[in-house]
Amino acid sequence: MRGKALNKPRRSRAAGERRMVIKDLKNFSVLKDEEREGNKKTAGYNWRVICYVFIIIFSVLVFIAFTYLITFYPDLFNKVGRNLSLLEKSQPAANVCPGCLPRSIDGYPVPAGQENLFPVAIVIDNHPAGRPAFGLEEADLVYEAEAEGGITRYLAFFANNEEVKKIGPIRSARPYFVDWVKEMSALFVHCGGSPEALAKAYKENIFDFNEFYQGSYFWRDSQRPGPYNIFTSSANLSKYLESKNLTEGKFLSWQFKEEAPVSAEPKDIEIGFKSPDFVVKWKYDEINNEYIRYLAGEVQFDGQGSSEIRAKNIIVQSEEAKVLDKELRLKIETLGSGQAVICLDGGCREGEWQKSSLSARTRYYINGEETKFNPGKIWIEIVRPDLEIIY
Numbered sequence: 001m002r003g004k005a006l007n008k009p010r011r012s013r014a015a016g017e018r019r020m021v022i023k024d025l026k027n028f029s030v031l032k033d034e035e036r037e038g039n040k041k042t043a044g045y046n047w048r049v050i051c052y053v054f055i056i057i058f059s060v061l062v063f064i065a066f067t068y069l070i071t072f073y074p075d076l077f078n079k080v081g082r083n084l085s086l087l088e089k090s091q092p093a094a095n096v097c098p099g100c101l102p103r104s105i106d107g108y109p110v111p112a113g114q115e116n117l118f119p120v121a122i123v124i125d126n127h128p129a130g131r132p133a134f135g136l137e138e139a140d141l142v143y144e145a146e147a148e149g150g151i152t153r154y155l156a157f158f159a160n161n162e163e164v165k166k167i168g169p170i171r172s173a174r175p176y177f178v179d180w181v182k183e184m185s186a187l188f189v190h191c192g193g194s195p196e197a198l199a200k201a202y203k204e205n206i207f208d209f210n211e212f213y214q215g216s217y218f219w220r221d222s223q224r225p226g227p228y229n230i231f232t233s234s235a236n237l238s239k240y241l242e243s244k245n246l247t248e249g250k251f252l253s254w255q256f257k258e259e260a261p262v263s264a265e266p267k268d269i270e271i272g273f274k275s276p277d278f279v280v281k282w283k284y285d286e287i288n289n290e291y292i293r294y295l296a297g298e299v300q301f302d303g304q305g306s307s308e309i310r311a312k313n314i315i316v317q318s319e320e321a322k323v324l325d326k327e328l329r330l331k332i333e334t335l336g337s338g339q340a341v342i343c344l345d346g347g348c349r350e351g352e353w354q355k356s357s358l359s360a361r362t363r364y365y366i367n368g369e370e371t372k373f374n375p376g377k378i379w380i381e382i383v384r385p386d387l388e389i390i391y
Contacts (some may be wrong), residue, residue: 104249105159106140107256107375118246119159119186120237125171126152128277128296130228132303135167137310138234143180145382146321147171148328150274155180158234159249166304168231170211170218173197176332176382178206183361185250187241191218191230194329204358209240252361257372259289259312259345266346269314271381272388280381282314284346289374291343312376315364316341317353318385332382340364341391344374348391 100109104116124133126144136142139156147153155177158164173193178200181188188201191211201208211218217236221229241247269291271280282291293300293309300309318339321332340353342364351366364371383389 102253102256102375103140103159104251104253105157106378107254107373108140109375110160114161116249117159117161118241118249119157119184119251120189120241121155121157121177121181121184121186122167122189122232123171123173123177123191124154124156124167125169125228126154126278126295127228129225130169130171132301133169134231134303135164137302137304137307138162138164139377141378141380142311143177143380143382144280145174145176145332146273146330146384147174148330150278152273152278157184157186158237162234164234164304166231166233169221169224169228170230170232171227173201174329174332175200176330176334178204179334179358180362181206182358183251183355187237187246189232189237191227194324194327196324196329196331209237214240254361254363255370255372256375259374267343267348267391269316269341269343269348270388270390271316271383272390273383274387282311282343282379285310286346289345290376291379293379310377311379312344312374313378314343314348315353315378315380316343316389316391317362317380317382319382321384334362339385341389342366342371343391 097109097111099112101112101115102108103110103114105119122135124136126133133154135158136154136156138158138160140159141157143155144152145155153171153174156167170189170191173188173190175194175196177190178188178197182204185207187207187209189209189211192198193201193210200206209217211230217240218230218232220226221231223229266284266286268284269282273279277296279296281294281297283294284290285292288310290310290312291314293311301307302309319332319334320338321330323329324331335355335358337352337354340351341348342351343349349366351364351371353362353364355362
């Protein structure tokens, strides 16, 4: 039996057209969404470009402004840096070094037990043939004075636990060095000396440490010509002090204060020793509130390495002097009183030094009030009254 074919419903043309319109509308909507998304991405990209350009322009302007200020107004940055440094340093020493005490020789805060170590005073040469000097940067207190013929020499005091591998070149004693050693009750380290100095050291019962008789604690540097080749070390000197059971200092300390900025414009100090090879200038470093030492027109570095010679306090002490012999050795009057220029915190003030006896500590006064120094290194420049001092 032959079956009948099923009749399929006919699609109307209108229905098909409606479906086509709906499909087109959907496609159009998708295109619109994609277009909007693209516009958003384009807008975001444009904003990023604008931000980058703004940052670049702003950075360039800041750089130009900074360059202009540092070129034409360098003091502004120095003062800001110095004030920040002083703010940090003005914090109590206990916060920086808990339980620390001011060191007797220079007021610097150190752990308990290190505040009053037995001091050692070493005669160090400053002759051009003996430069650079070794160990000055680690010294706590340094005197500079003429030895003979306009040549200066150092008397460097050490009362700390710093390891100094090389100190020198060590030279001969002078009578005024004996006076400064006596007021500190220090071990006096030298290599020989003028007849007056050796006699005075014996008479005043100085704790003398002459290389002539203690050669095992010294050595001679074969790379240097004599007499600028004699050296020692902190380890050698400590060994000797321990053998004599000398651990504690027996001197009176100066007075110290907290660091503070000055209201006046900072000043450098220039000391016109007679020979250009010995002219000294101390330039003030506002940021660190220190003075940097220049010798013969150049920054003076310690022979140990790249350390500049720096100090917190500078004293220019005027003392009468006269020539003793044909070698042009001097006698410098250390007793009594005289004029002094005292420089710290960037300012210099005229004052007076006083020393009542050989065993008395030299004291410094401004308008009758004893000077209080900044904690840290102290340099004392001994000059004749006729030398030019610029500050």
